Amino acid sequence: MSRINKQLNPENDNLFHLGFNTKIHNLEEMFGDVRVVCMGGSAHRMEIFAHYIMKILGHKLPTGLKLEDMTCKAHRYSFYKIGPVISVNHGMGMPSMSILLHEMIKLVTYAKCKDPIFIRMGTSGGLGIKPGTVVVTDNAFNESLENHYDFVVLGERVPRPAVFDKNLINYILDCHSTKDHFEVIKGGTMGTNDFYEAQGRTDGAVCEYTEEQKIMFLKKVQGKGIKNIEMESTLFAALTKYAGIRAATICVTFIDRLEGDKVSVTHDEKIELESRPQLIVGRLIKKILKIEE
Ligand code: R2B
Ligand code: URA
Secondary structure, X not given: OOOOOOOOOOOOOEEOOOOEEOOOOOHHHHHOOOOEEEEEOOXXXXXXXXXXXXXXXXXXXXXXXXXXXXXXXXXXXXXXXXXXXXXXXXXXXXXXXXXXXXXHXXXXXXXXXXXXXXXXXXXXXXXXXXXXXXXXXXXXXXXOOOOEEXXXXXXXXXXXXXXXXXXXXHHHHOOOOOOOOOXXXXXXXXXXXXXXXXXXOOOXXXXXXXXXXXXXXXXXXXXXXXXXXXXXXXXXXXXXXXXOOEEXXXXXXXXXXXXXXXXXXXXXXXXXXXXXXXXXXXXXXXXXXXXXX
């Protein structure tokens, strides 16, 4: 069910952090064909992904032209449109993602996109699973291990369920090939507002708990069916569901948090690991757009 704000005026709105204004930009003409909005934390990664999607769609730029970051004038996010696919970075953490999500949901609404899908491709720390495994989130949890995200509305906490679309999850799991050299699994994800204490790390600038207390906490998290920890899924699940947008989170794990805290992958390993969710989402996009292999 869609609960898009009825007070919005599509004729007069400023998507401030994207630099689009409905008085100036005809969003329906610019974005009406969009089917999939892909998001990820880093601007660089989403530019690489945009080029990957160009290859998949068979788009070739004439010599001398390059992909343009369409929101560069707003100096906040990096945003690429490749035919029916948008590739945009959301930054780190839920406040940054929340701003982008509000404005992207308004954008696809004003553009009259038909049943667009939002995907977050990310990185995470795993819990008792082999590093490099890709996790497709079914339920997202907050730092208190609750299956909802607490929005703060007019000073009051408003919990909204943090669950993802079951059919879309299965559709994504089907994109995993037995030939892939990594596992793709379904599981719970904990989204935190901090990388260090909230994720039970002992290597932050401050820390007043012991290694034993940390492991006890992480085992409790694991006991909830949670397979990985990152910093956006709870808000992402709850806001998209509330707005009536089908969405999914698909994250690679860099480390097993039961084995340690430090992410020590090399630059090349990082690029390869980050390409795993992209590979799966590339196949998903081909299926959605009915592009032959
Ligand atoms: C995963 O990685 C980032 C922190 O290193 C954060 O955006 C996340 O969710
Ligand atoms: N991102 C996180 O938020 N946590 C990790 O452990 C790794 C990546």
